[in-house]
Amino acid sequence: MSEYSLSINGKKLKVDVSEDTPLLWVLRDTLDLTGTKYGCGMAQCGACTIHIDGMPTRSCVTPVTLAIGKEITTIEGLSENGDHPVQQAWDTLDVPQCGFCQSGQMMTAAALLKENPNPDEEEISMAMSAHICRCGTYHRINEAVKLAAKLQKR
Amino acid sequence: MKNNRRDFLKNMLLTSGGLVIGFNSLGNSNAEIISLENLKDELLSNAFLTINSNNIITIFSPNPEIGQGIKTAFAVIVAEELDVDWEKVVVEQADLDIKRFERQLTGGSGAIKHSWERLRKAGATGRYALMASAAKKWNVSAASLKTDKGFVINAKGEKISYGDLVKEAVSVEIPKEIPLKSNKEFKLIGQTIKSVDNKTVLTGKAKYGMDYKQAGMLYAQIVRPQGFGQTLKDFDAIEAKKIDGVIDVISFKDKVAIIGKSNWPIMKARKVLTINWTNTKELESDTKHNQIFTDMMKNGPFEVRRKDGDIEKAFAEAHKIIEAEYQCPFLSHSPMEPMNFFADVKTDSAKLVGPTQTPQSAQNQVAKLLNIPVENITVELTKMGGGFGRRLNNDYALEAAEVSSLIKAPVKLMWTREDDMSGGIYRPAVRYKFKASIDKAGNVTGFALKGVGLNAGNSTRQDNFPVGAIDNVLIESADYKSDITTGPWRAPITNFLAYAEQAFIDEIAFAAGKDPVKLRLELLKKAIEKPVGKITYEPARFEKVITTVAERAKWGSAKKGLHQGFSVYFSHNSYVAQIAEVEMKKGKPTLKKVFAVTDCGIVINQSGARNQIYGAIVDGLGHAMYGNLNFENGAPKQTNFDQYRLIRFNEVPEIDAYFVDNGIDPTGLGEPALPPTGGALANAIFKATGKRIYKQPFAMEDEKVADIL
Ligand code: FES
Numbered sequence: 037m038s039e040y041s042l043s044i045n046g047k048k049l050k051v052d053v054s055e056d057t058p059l060l061w062v063l064r065d066t067l068d069l070t071g072t073k074y075g076c077g078m079a080q081c082g083a084c085t086i087h088i089d090g091m092p093t094r095s096c097v098t099p100v101t102l103a104i105g106k107e108i109t110t111i112e113g114l115s116e117n118g119d120h121p122v123q124q125a126w127d128t129l130d131v132p133q134c135g136f137c138q139s140g141q142m143m144t145a146a147a148l149l150k151e152n153p154n155p156d157e158e159e160i161s162m163a164m165s166a167h168i169c170r171c172g173t174y175h176r177i178n179e180a181v182k183l184a185a186k187l188q189k190r
Numbered sequence: 191m192k193n194n195r196r197d198f199l200k201n202m203l204l205t206s207g208g209l210v211i212g213f214n215s216l217g218n219s220n221a222e223i224i225s226l227e228n229l230k231d232e233l234l235s236n237a238f239l240t241i242n243s244n245n246i247i248t249i250f251s252p253n254p255e256i257g258q259g260i261k262t263a264f265a266v267i268v269a270e271e272l273d274v275d276w277e278k279v280v281v282e283q284a285d286l287d288i289k290r291f292e293r294q295l296t297g298g299s300g301a302i303k304h305s306w307e308r309l310r311k312a313g314a315t316g317r318y319a320l321m322a323s324a325a326k327k328w329n330v331s332a333a334s335l336k337t338d339k340g341f342v343i344n345a346k347g348e349k350i351s352y353g354d355l356v357k358e359a360v361s362v363e364i365p366k367e368i369p370l371k372s373n374k375e376f377k378l379i380g381q382t383i384k385s386v387d388n389k390t391v392l393t394g395k396a397k398y399g400m401d402y403k404q405a406g407m408l409y410a411q412i413v414r415p416q417g418f419g420q421t422l423k424d425f426d427a428i429e430a431k432k433i434d435g436v437i438d439v440i441s442f443k444d445k446v447a448i449i450g451k452s453n454w455p456i457m458k459a460r461k462v463l464t465i466n467w468t469n470t471k472e473l474e475s476d477t478k479h480n481q482i483f484t485d486m487m488k489n490g491p492f493e494v495r496r497k498d499g500d501i502e503k504a505f506a507e508a509h510k511i512i513e514a515e516y517q518c519p520f521l522s523h524s525p526m527e528p529m530n531f532f533a534d535v536k537t538d539s540a541k542l543v544g545p546t547q548t549p550q551s552a553q554n555q556v557a558k559l560l561n562i563p564v565e566n567i568t569v570e571l572t573k574m575g576g577g578f579g580r581r582l583n584n585d586y587a588l589e590a591a592e593v594s595s596l597i598k599a600p601v602k603l604m605w606t607r608e609d610d611m612s613g614g615i616y617r618p619a620v621r622y623k624f625k626a627s628i629d630k631a632g633n634v635t636g637f638a639l640k641g642v643g644l645n646a647g648n649s650t651r652q653d654n655f656p657v658g659a660i661d662n663v664l665i666e667s668a669d670y671k672s673d674i675t676t677g678p679w680r681a682p683i684t685n686f687l688a689y690a691e692q693a694f695i696d697e698i699a700f701a702a703g704k705d706p707v708k709l710r711l712e713l714l715k716k717a718i719e720k721p722v723g724k725i726t727y728e729p730a731r732f733e734k735v736i737t738t739v740a741e742r743a744k745w746g747s748a749k750k751g752l753h754q755g756f757s758v759y760f761s762h763n764s765y766v767a768q769i770a771e772v773e774m775k776k777g778k779p780t781l782k783k784v785f786a787v788t789d790c791g792i793v794i795n796q797s798g799a800r801n802q803i804y805g806a807i808v809d810g811l812g813h814a815m816y817g818n819l820n821f822e823n824g825a826p827k828q829t830n831f832d833q834y835r836l837i838r839f840n841e842v843p844e845i846d847a848y849f850v851d852n853g854i855d856p857t858g859l860g861e862p863a864l865p866p867t868g869g870a871l872a873n874a875i876f877k878a879t880g881k882r883i884y885k886q887p888f889a890m891e892d893e894k895v896a897d898i899l
């Protein structure tokens with residue numbers, strides 16, 4: 037076990053974990069940031085997606101050591117009041133069914149829209165097809181990404 | 191919600207300070223009355239709702255929420271009859287309390303049908319009591335009053351809030367018969383209403399079972415036999431125990447449990463744990479399953495499920511005989527949140543927290559397993575990352591309880607995705623053999639179905655369409671007791687049977703030279719005019735969804751190059767007809783659109799209902815195309831999403847979801863749109879390519895259609 041200093045959602049936090057611990061388990065088990073979900077543990081489903089220096093990253097396969105000195109954002113820190121354009125759009129269009137995949141979906145959508153404020157169908161599809169939603173909310177995710185792009189411009 | 195009923199009342203009293211007079215929603219005499227002296231505020235309450243004098247209106251949703259939208263739908267029904275401002279309602283998930291709620295389970299799409307009446311009465315009773323007290327206050331008749339958004343309003347237009355009436359309302363006598371709104375008076379029901387959980391889900395604050403924590407809690411994962419049919423011989427945990435964060439390794443019932451401070455050390459320990467398993471018998475494989483199917487399809491033993499007329503005679507006199515066999519593999523439920531449960535077992539009590547579709551059965555089973563009185567076991571329901579039937583089985587909750595009782599500590603049991611996919615309780619593998627006869631005029635004279643399943647129970651649905659519309663019918667099933675465990679999977683049995691049946695009826699239509707839609711309508715006409723034996727469906731409702739979807743999709747006059755496939759099914763008391771449209775692009779078929787017309791009676795919430803239709807169709811398409819578990823040495827070869835393919839964002843077609851508006855009492859929607867999907871797709875593929883598909887997964891059956899999505 038070693039102590040690591042991490043910057044998460046704008047806060048400096050210290051954790052004492054072994055160096056190979058995936059960030060996912062540091063967030064969930066050590067720091068109680070359980071909005072980031074475990075779905076497969078092998079970078080297949082996207083439920084564990086967070087931002088590291090703004091890049092959408094699968095925390096289940098990212099060891100804690102890779103995040104040192106970088107800024108980590110989780111769903112809890114996507115916005116202060118739950119009003120990031122992506123969160124607003126997801127709510128307006130009532131996207132979630134069980135909701136379990138949605139924090140990962142939103143983290144990817146938010147990163148996409150930051151990088152590319154006007155994604156076309158193809159670009160949205162490229163980004164969002166990296167995720168699995170077992171409930172099949174894909175139609176609404178598609179609409180919500182487009183709505184979030186509009187909201188972002190306001 | 192952390193407390194049981196009694197604690198809940200006590201808590202309410204302590205936090206809001208109140209006189210609680212619970213009146214039973216059905217207006218009978220077992221009302222619960224609790225009063226504490228010197229308390230100022232009042233609380234009007236029944237099983238499903240409370241209103242306090244500060245106008246805080248809380249509605250309790252008793253049923254497990256797995257993403258089907260029940261938490262919102264239930265609250266909408268209560269709020270409708272209570273006539274409150276939806277924006278101000280607080281909706282809470284209730285914990286297990288069968289005395290209070292009667293039915294708390296998620297399965298069979300049965301919640302709405304079962305509770306429609308009760309929920310309306312619960313709301314209407316509250317409204318009645320509030321109106322009666324306002325009438326007294328104003329000294330007018332209750333009939334001269336109306337309500338809106340949490341206020342009682344008199345003829346002069348004066349308003350008084352529900353909260354201000356609570357004090358008097360608690361002592362109003364409730365008559366046996368409470369008037370309910372007419373459908374025309376609905377303000378909320380039928381609107382587009384967002385899920386009450388959006389706020390917490392979208393900010394990462396919602397607590398799923400996996401997120402639940404308690405001080406002092408340990409984590410556990412379990413290594414189970416690698417193949418179904420194996421037993422535990424011995425294990426060596428020396429290396430595993432050396433890992434920092436691992437506390438202990440124990441075994442019970444052919445399982446080895448690793449206990450740790452968090453998940454990662456446990457996952458590492460699993461890699462260095464040596465376990466030897468014993469094969470007590472021949473382990474099952476695809477090859478063995480194929481043999482069993484072939485043998486049983488020929489030799490049975492079959493159980494007759496339904497017999498109408500004389501099938502042998504019909505076949506002997508047939509102008510044409512049509513035969514086909516359909517096959518489906520085992521499937522994993524793979525809800526997005528893998529199995530997990532929390533248990534804190536003490537000598538004579540237990541606290542269980544987690545995701546289950548059947549909390550009462552978890553309670554009973556744990557009571558039996560650990561010999562603890564049922565009343566000393568509490569079950570708290572968390573949010574659930576999907577269910578699809580997997581969480582009807584409480585094996586993982588029992589495991590958590592057993593581990594907690596062995597280590598004498600609160601424990602969170604976690605299954606990895608691999609545990610989840612290889613841990614059993616699958617949709618059973620099934621094969622169907624159909625045989626039908628038609629006469630010279632193209633009428634269907636005989637219909638026979640043989641279903642063989644591996645742990646499928648009755649793999650047929652002997653009273654469903656087209657049975658009832660054909661004079662000579664024989665439905666039989668045979669079941670093999672396999673080591674591979676199975677359970678209900680979203681729309682049990684019919685999730686595949688519907689596809690097989692609908693594809694076969696399509697074949698009959700082509701053999702008879704009839705339009706597939708017209709053939710169904712002809713059969714239904716017969717079911718109306720001269721039904722054969724017992725039928726469970728209403729033919730007229732069937733007809734309506736069929737003709738409506740045909741109109742919407744312009745059946746028979748689709749644009750050139752579009753190939754349409756039709757399918758319709760009655761399941762869980764709802765009717766869904768679908769038309770899938772396939773286009774040929776550079777010699778390859780592509781699925782463009784699916785039309786779905788649903789009759790589930792009154793639609794409670796347009797948004798939730800649409801979500802279920804989209805979700806079920808996407809689910810149906812994905813599993814028809816890709817769903818597959820192959821077995822070798824008693825174990826599935828697919829253990830995670832890299833091999834077990836699920837449908838993704840870029841693969842979904844456009845969906846046109848339409849609901850028949852007939853004002854009939856509502857029925858369930860969590861399952862009914864799934865069964866017809868595979869059939870509509872397969873029939874459209876036939877139209878486009880001339881090839882019939884007889885096996886799931888379609889993508890492996892025919893490489894030409896592998897990229898159809
Ligand atoms: S849990 Fe990380 S991608 Fe699935």
Ligand code: FES
Nearest residue numbers: 134135169170171
């Ligand atoms: S909403 Fe359930 S998995 Fe996406």
